Amino acid sequence: MTTPEEPTPGEPTPEELIAHYGLEPIPREGGLFRRTWAGPARPDGRPEGSAIVALLTADDFSALHRLPTDEVWHFYLGDPLHLLLLAPDGTSRTAVLGPAPLSGQHVQLTVQARTWMGARVAPGGAWTLFGTTMAPGFTDADYEHGNAADLTARYPFEAARIAELSRP
Numbered sequence: 139m140t141t142p143e144e145p146t147p148g149e150p151t152p153e154e155l156i157a158h159y160g161l162e163p164i165p166r167e168g169g170l171f172r173r174t175w176a177g178p179a180r181p182d183g184r185p186e187g188s189a190i191v192a193l194l195t196a197d198d199f200s201a202l203h204r205l206p207t208d209e210v211w212h213f214y215l216g217d218p219l220h221l222l223l224l225a226p227d228g229t230s231r232t233a234v235l236g237p238a239p240l241s242g243q244h245v246q247l248t249v250q251a252r253t254w255m256g257a258r259v260a261p262g263g264a265w266t267l268f269g270t271t272m273a274p275g276f277t278d279a280d281y282e283h284g285n286a287a288d289l290t291a292r293y294p295f296e297a298a299r300i301a302e303l304s305r306p
Contacts, residue, residue, distance in 0.1 A: 149215065152195055152265045159191050166283055166305065167201050169194045176275055185275030194219065194257065195265045201305040202256035202284030209255075210271045211235055211247045217263025218243055222299050224254035224289065230296050234260065235268060254284055256303030 155161070161170035170193045177186030191214070194200060202222070213219070218236030225231075235257075236243035249255050259266050286304035290297045 152193060155193055155215075155267055159193075161191075161193055164192070164200075167203055167281070168198050168305065169200050174269070177273075180274060184277055187271065187273035188275030189269060189271045190276075191267065191269045193265060193267050194259055196259045196263060199303055200255075200257040202254050202286075202289060202300065202303045204252055204254045204282050204284070205249075205272070205276070205280050207251050207272055207274060207280070209249045211244075211249065212269040212271070213237060213243070213245045213266070214269060215267040216259075216265045218260040219257050219266040219268060220260050221247070221249070221255055221257045222296065222303055223249060224293050224296065224300075225250070226252045228292065230293055232299075235266070236260070254289060256284070256299075258303065 150158070156170060159172050161172050164171045171190045173188060173190050175187070175189040177188065180186055202224070211221070213235040218234050218238075221233045221235060223231050223233060233247055234243045235245070235247055237245070239245050284304060286300055289300045289304070293300065
């Protein structure tokens, strides 16, 4: 794993990636992103599909949220990313997006519709560059921000992680 002070030779820094992609803050959720693709509009006005590139650093996180359709996460560069997934059936799991698929990490992971999800760079890591893709595409109305009290009541066995991945 790298630290902000000691990047791997030839690997870009978070600052270089922010400048290269023109990343901006993700409202409420956390992290930085840029939409890289949106398909043509459907009759209901939604894009056929959409994709983003995003960056999380060790001092930030993707707050718990859910979406009405499946979302595919893609690992690109940096350190592994831990995703807490709280399923509609009341179960939970932590998936790891990262560069070591033969060690149980995922380079691509589909989060099922209506699953609460939140992410943080793995302990000891500095940053992760990743992307997500949705079809139909994302609209701002799709985003449902998690409420820590409600989620803790539903998933009490994940109370500590829910607190770590929640924003007012």
